[in-house]
Amino acid sequence: MNRITFGTSGWRGILCEDFIFENVRVVTQAIADHLIASGESGKGLIVGCDSRFMGERFVRESAQVLAGAGIKVYLCNRDTPTPVISFEILRRKTAGAINFTASHNPPEYNGIKFSPAWGGPALPETTGDIERRANEMLGEFCYKERFLDNAKKDGLCEEIDCRPAYLDDLSTKIDFDAVASLGGVALNPLYGTARGYLDEPLMKRGMKFHQINAHRDPYFGGFAPEPAEKNIQDFISLVRKDPSIRLGLATDGDADRFGIIDEDGTYIEPNYIIAxxxxxxxxxxxxxxxxxxxxxxxxxxxxxxRHHGIQLYETPVGFKYIGELISQDKIIIGGEESAGLSIKGHVPEKDGILACFLVAEMVAREGKSVSQLLQELYAKVGCYLTRRDNIKLSPQLEAAYKGKVASVPAEIAGAKVKDVVTIDGVKLILEDGSWLLFRKSGTEPVVRLYGEASSDDRLNTVMSAGREFILGK
Incomplete structure (x- = not known):
């Protein structure tokens, strides 16, 4: 059997290959054993899923294993956004949650994400223990199940509706009266869990909106359920063609990522939204x-x-590190270029629903488009343009990669290397303020190349130099 491996957001696999019922039962038992060993099992666990194939079946199997281990299960009554499950952990003070989601991965994937009692994604020491326990049990009949009807009779299973409490809390953090003044917005839940979360607050206030892709489709319209520009061309076209639409708001399959379309149909990079x-x-x-x-x-x-005189924290990739800072009340906002953010006083987990409505509030209260606001920000702090590319490696290049990034050049892209950051990958800070980051994928022979500069021409030069460094051209 393939080993169970937890990545930055849990264990993910391809349905019917490694993501099968038997492995789901094993991983669930490993989580149960971890909680029992830590003395947390008495608080119960929330179990939910996104809108992927077989989600409810996996939830049922997981719940039966937990009940068999004597752990109470709070069973979500429908596919549920990841940030909403995080909110419910904190609200109910449970030991955490098991969430069946593969987030923005293609439709053939599913996954298990474990979130502990603090509400954020599990840290490496936690997932490492669960991973070890699961792999020791692979191939063994290591669990017992209690049928859900019996578990309900015994008080070990309770069905819950997470939506009302989350939306009530969201209304304390978003000025929905301002949002309603926009007049017209477009919504795109991308066939995912934000159905009923993006639209309900607007319907409640009688606001006009257009919505597409608002029914459940495990194929996600034939695309990966990520609100990246290439995947939402139908949505961009809708916004571009309708002058009444002031803003387009999209979320990914489990609603922890966001996609923002300006009133003229321009896709706004997540980097700029966070700033x-x-x-x-x-x-x-x-x-x-x-x-x-x-x-x-x-x-x-x-x-x-710097402009506002506030402290900056730089973290490895993975929202769990940002989530820690939110739970410690150290930051106003934390975000990642992959379209995840949360704010002070909210859940320590990415929340695409919150992000969308914060942008809508900002545009409404400022009375300007996102592009206009970005140009005003550039005028105050300078222009920053970013890009990300994937570089596929041959076996020879993959073998040579580690040695190559271990001896970085003193100069690249016509500028001296001012600093090297190695908290996650190898990041070269250049003397002119531009930078490059080389980050190797943990699952495939690919290097993720990130770059930033103050102009398109300079960014092209920086990215070309990064490719040449890796490929040896």
Missing amino acids: LLLDYLVRVKKMTGGVARSVATSHLIDAVA
Whole structure:
């Protein structure tokens, strides 16, 4: 059998290959054993899923294993956004949650994400223990199940509706009256769990909106359920063609990522949204604290932090590290270039629903488009342009990669290397303020190349130099 391996957001696999019922039972038992060993099992666990194939069946099997181990299960009554499950962990004070989701991965994937009692994604020491326990049990009949009807009779299973409490809480953090003044927005839950979460607050306030892809489709329309520009061309076309639409708001399959379309149909990179919201939260909403970004995320955030005199935290890739800072109340906002963010006083987990409505509030209260706000921000702190490419490696290049990045050049792209950051991958800070990050995939022969510069021409030069460094051309 393939080993169970937890990545940055849990264990993921391809349905009917390694993501099968038997492995789901084993991983669930490993989580149960971890909680029993830590003395947390008496608090119960939330179990939910996104809108993928077989989600409810996997939830049922997992719940029966937990009940068999004597752990109470709070069973979500429908596919549920990842940030909503995080909110419910904190609200109910459970030992955590098991969430069947593969987030933005293609439709053939599913996954198990374990979130502990603090509500954020499990840290490496936690997933490492669960991973070890699961792999020791592979191939063995290591669990017992209690049928859900019996578990309900015994008080070990309770069905819950997570939506009302989450939306009530969201209304304390978003100025929906301002959002309603926009007049017209477009919504795209991408066939995922944000159905009923993006639209209900607007319907409640009688706001006009257009919505597409708002039914459940495990194929996600034939695309990976990620609100990246290439995947939402139908949505971009809708916004571009309808002058009444002021803003387009999209989420991914489990609603922890966001996609923003400006009123003219321009896709706005997540990097820029995080920086704009930081400026807005400090300047308009008077929030205090620091800001966190992953090592792969734009230094435009650094520039905004300097402008407002607030502390910046740089983290490895993986929202769990940012989530820790949110749970410790150290930051106003934390985000990643992969379209995940959360804010002070909210869940320590990416929340695409929150992100969408924060942008809508910002645009409404400022009375300007996202592009106009970005140009104003550039005028205050300087221009920052970012890009990410994937470089596929031959077996020879993959074998040579580790040695290559271990001896970085003193100069690249016509500029001296000022600093080297190695908290996750190898990041070269150049003397002109541009930078490159080389980060090897843990699952495939691919190097993720990130770059940033102050102009398109300079960014092209930097990215070309990065490719040449890896490929040896």
